[in-house]
Amino acid sequence: MVVDIxxxxxxxxxxxxxxxxSFGLIKLPDPMMRLHAPTKATTLGVGGALVxxxxxxYFKVGQLSxxxxxxxxxxxxxxxxxxxxxxxxxLHLLHKPGDxxxxxxxxxxxxxxxxxxxxxxxxxxxxxxxxxxTR
Amino acid sequence: xxxxxxxxxxxxxxxxxxxxxxxxxxxxxxxxxILALDTMVVNMIALLALFGILKGTxxxxxxxxxxxxxxxxxxxxYTRFLLRGDIIE
Numbered sequence: 087m088v089v090d091i092x093x094x095x096x097x098x099x100x101x102x103x104x105x106x107x108s109f110g111l112i113k114l115p116d117p118m119m120r121l122h123a124p125t126k127a128t129t130l131g132v133g134g135a136l137v138x139x140x141x142x143x144y145f146k147v148g149q150l151s152x153x154x155x156x157x158x159x160x161x162x163x164x165x166x167x168x169x170x171x172x173x174x175x176x177l178h179l180l181h182k183p184g185d186x187x188x189x190x191x192x193x194x195x196x197x198x199x200x201x202x203x204x205x206x207x208x209x210x211x212x213x214x215x216x217x218x219x220t221r
Numbered sequence: 222x223x224x225x226x227x228x229x230x231x232x233x234x235x236x237x238x239x240x241x242x243x244x245x246x247x248x249x250x251x252x253x254x255i256l257a258l259d260t261m262v263v264n265m266i267a268l269l270a271l272f273g274i275l276k277g278t279x280x281x282x283x284x285x286x287x288x289x290x291x292x293x294x295x296x297x298x299y300t301r302f303l304l305r306g307d308i309i310e
Contacts, residue, residue: 094226097271101226101233104267108237111244111260117252124260127237127267135230135267139274142223146277153282157266157289164293168259171300176252178304 089145093138100134107131117176121169128165133158223274230271237264255299262292 107127114120136154143151174197183198193199193207241264244257266285273281298308 090222094222097223097226097230100267101230104230104237104264105233108240108260108264111253111257112240117250120253120256124256124263127260128263131234132263132267132270135270139270142274143279149279151279151282153279153286154270157270157282157286160286160289160293161263161266164289168293168296168300171297171304172252172256172259175255175300175303176250179252180250 089141093141093145096134096138096141100131100138103127103134104131117180118173121173121176125165125169128161132161227271227275231268234264234268234271238268251303252300255296255303258299259292259296262288262296 104127107124110123110126111120114123136158140151140154143149177197183194186195189195194203238261241257241261245254245261248254248257266289269281269285269288273279301308
């Protein structure tokens with residue numbers, strides 16, 4: 087009975103969070119805000135469903151399965167990477183470099199720095215460090 | 222009791238998939254379309270896990286693992302194509 091309640095609670099939580107994640111994708115006004123909603127569906131939605139399935143197979147069927155662990159691990163590892171790439175796409179397609187707040191250093195935002203500029207700045211920094219060592 | 226909550230979760234994720242399809246069709250920017258496709262993959266994984274509970278078999282986890290990998294690779298390659306105009310440089 088306790089196990090039933092636990093599994094049911096996991097299922098309800100996962101369903102609610104999955105729906106909230108997909109609804110937020112439609113509801114939120116700004117593209118960058120919309121990045122935030124599906125992360126809930128990824129972590130709590132799928133995580134809850136897979137924890138429920140793990141409990142179910144252990145207590146009801148009598149076999150311990152580790153596949154769920156691997157799926158959750160894979161999702162948790164890859165979600166930040168896809169989020170980063172989609173945010174970068176938004177940044178480059180919708181914003182100009184002038185729209186962004188200043189970085190506080192003499193270098194621009196890393197995503198907008200050209201390869202030549204980066205090579206020049208890093209060569210200058212390496213030269214300064216070498217001079218520091220010889221002195 | 223598990224059965225009722227299982228069908229509740231099925232309904233939630235199914236409705237979520239419908240909302241995602243709406244977002245894919247009527248998306249204001251390209252980034253939103255990629256995000257909606259990525260969310261569809263996540264919802265599909267959850268639906269497959271729930272279907273595995275309903276049928277009492279662990280066979281569907283291999284399928285959801287493959288869907289997770291395909292979704293990750295496709296999202297990254299699509300954004301990479303938009304950012305650099307090329308996927309493998």
